[in-house]
Amino acid sequence: MARGQMSFILVQVIVGGLLLGAVYALFSSGLTLVWGMMNIVNFAHGDFVMLGMYAAFVVFTLFGVGPLAGVPFATLLLALLGVVVYFALIRDIMKGPMLAQILGTFGLALLLRYSVFWWFGANFLSLPQDIVGGTFAFLGLRIEASRLLAGVVALFVTLGLHLLLTRTSLGSKMLAVAEDATAAQLMGIRPDTMQAIAWAIAAGATGLAGALIATFFYIVPTVGETLGIVAFVTVSLGGFGSVPGALIAGLLIGVIESLSAYLIGDVYKDIVVYVLFLSFLWFRPQGLMGKT
Amino acid sequence: MRRFLWPALLLALIVAYPLVFSTPFLQRLGALVLLYAIAASSWNVIGGYAGQVSVGHAVFFGCGAYAAMGAYAHFGLSPLVGIPAGIVLAAGIAAIVGVPTLRLSGHYFSMATIAVAELVRLVVTNTDYLGAAVGLSGPTVPRNVFDLSFISALPYYYLFLVVLAVTLLITWWMANSRMGFYLRAIRDSERAARSLGAPTSRTKLYAFMLSAGLTSVAGALYAMMFGFVDPESGLGILISVKILIMAALGGAGLLFGPLVGAAILVPLEEISNSLLGGQGAGLTFVVYGAIIVLIARFQPGGILTLVKRELERRGRAPGKQKALQAGASHAP
């Protein structure tokens, strides 16, 4: 009896890990886009996720509607913010050294985090537990509808971004700018416009992620700190700029975390992740799907 | 003669600061500026001169802090005894970490250093010998002067000033040696440097170890002043970022850049906190964040580059700016 139950719980752990990993992938895809394509380290990424969460919360408290309205609102709001941030800050610090990017985006992170703090206060907020249909049992596995939704959306977002970059003319223009802005300009592509679009897409995807995460996570101004560092590891494991890489890396980290938390102990799970990450860098310094 | 007037005046001001601004809080503020200037100047060796952006210097900071507190907590020794141990430990970790990670380019090196720092923080949090999450405390009541536990910040100020002077001297000496020449070549183009026969890997490793050792001294001094270290305050990512942004804000790769950065950011942080922190509305960091954003936006190379350009504009003799020249241009 014990063995059967044990392996069954193990399946539940793995399924939970996959769902968690999909969420990691979801909120990392925006980061990999700007990091990989424009070589920008965005320390404010976690706070973009946080803003998406608050956007969903505001929609819910004002109009009483769930993610159906909250997700599009958060996506649009953050896309707009992405464009504003690009023209107000990023365009200028891109010309400077990498350090200026860390400096600028770190300052931006504090500014966003504590503006939200100032407006909403420090209390923990939460959306109703059953906002996306509670939990259901499937083959004896318990699956939260909200996490499943986030996982499915993660797949679609990844696919969508991947197709956009590889199959559309907008995508090839963006990649051309990423490759060589001057050459692209000579070919009649306006780097500024392309990069602003890239920021809108990246920030929009991040806002979408935040709005979905809000359906099963608590909301607090400092939540971006918790999520930001996970996104960093996911993106670099996946390879900077590789959207499918971020998905695979996210799933991998989710499963490793869940399994090691269950088998070895939760306090060691991050140690396992970092050790694997570092040894991976040793053998493949360009990440899972990154170019050399 | 005039060219020495301003530096001499500045130096006099720095030495006289705690005597002029003699309230305990302002003295302590001065000491903190120097403390963070030591840490940021140490980071500058690898992050500024060599252009290898480490976002994990908290590891080395923590080595010093834990060595100093450990010497007291476990052996009843003066925390001073921990300093050499911290230097050796930090340089050792830098060597172990540096060999595999320094060959990584750009962002991967930064990510690897973040990962190492987080890893060490997590391990220490689970290590009872190092106080786990509770941390290690120093002597609460000083037994003698070697416990370096003073009420006034004055002794700290001059101690830190001496250490900072030594740190800057070492940096200056390094920047003007063959090693500094190699490092600048590596920063501008590693491939070109290698093809010209510069021992790039070895040079970077030495710079990393030197930077680590110096940073650990800052960590040890920090722990002695506050009498306490725990995983978050000794090894947290915020420490790494703080060290980095001070150097970046002042001017990375410039000898006095980190000092300028610390002289701006530390008072800004403490004063905005003192004025706004008690309201509990988070405005401290709104102001602090906004100012950092503005500086990055309008002066991406750091504040000293502004000064440097101003000096160049006035057509001063370039000989005087040898030290400043160290980081003239920034390769992406």
Added chain:
Amino acid sequence: MQFKQLLGLVCAAAIAIGLTGRALAEDKVIKIGAIFPMTGNAASAGVHAKAALEVAEDIINNAHPELGDLPLAKNAGLAGLGGAKVQVIFADNQGSPATGQNQALRLITEEKVVALTGAYQSGITLTASAIAEKYGIPFVNGESVAANLTERGFKWFFRTTPIATDIVKVYYDFLADMKAQGIKADSIALVHDNTEYGTSVANTIAAGFKEKGLNPLDIAYVSNATDLQSQVLQLKEKKPDVVIMISYTSDAILFAKTMQAQDYKPPMLLCDDSGYSDPSFIKSVGKISQGVLNRSSWSVGPPGSPTAIIADMYRKKSGDEMDDTAGREMQGFFVLVDAIDRAGSTDPAKIQAALRATDLKPNQLMMGYKGVKFDEKGQNILASAVIIQLQDGENYVPVWPKANAAKAPVLPYKGW
């Protein structure tokens, strides 16, 4: 010329700081410094503490005869100092031991406070009180639980809160009592985060229970988790009779959500204050945590009672319900001001002597301690706690011990 303006701003701020210390040197106002985390991860606790101390300030400075035996409430100001008013100067520790110490120094030397209170996180209380000790300024702490705080031989440090050893006794006695009533409580799981608070409380509980022949299962996790499914599944598999939870708010909320998602209900869910006392916890997940038991020293009491009036004042001030942490901070502050009143002076040594002589009875307290009396280390030897339960998912009611209980405990755990 952005930078000249910036520089001007910094200079102006520096001058302003220099001036504030000297201005307002009124005799009639007694300044007390309060250091709390107003930003960072623990900011919600700091903001609540600020509201609590502001209510206390109001109670002390204005006449509140309706508050009964509570010292300092009856008349306006401090009788012992000719009706002098109390002013709390708040400072933000930013969750950093260094900042906490810097602010303690600023409060002592620039603001000239006569005493200090705070600083929530034990590590910061440690560094902040070290400065107070060096300057010979009394430091009264109402909420930090780390054992080492009162083991340093300090002469100026006093603590009113129950600490881990007191907590173990409450839990053990409660479980023994439940067992006597026929409730199964043999296997115990101890779930705690790996922060200084979680580890130290869990270690003390584990050691205390082992002495009595119990061997709790230890499940540690990293604070501010993104996912807690594995811990819940571990519990589901081990099926302990009692789960003791030691968590901050963030993880407490996530645990509640995950337990519902995994359909796991332990027969008894016994929690250790902090996260489970946070009003945000009840607002967020109270409805799916019905029947959760919690350790607390605070209870609202019947309408019209002093505690109910205080709870009301606090609600008006902060917009949230009073919780145990804010209450313990407020109690610590009252003890400090009472000592200043009895000292009849702002001389630190006299306040210290008055603190040593403190002997408050239960009817003089807002918290459910058996009294306040300090041992030679500065620890309150009469601190205690009761068990409360969130029976309806909205309000905690005291359920144990019988003398303090408003209702009988309802078991097993209901959840949702």
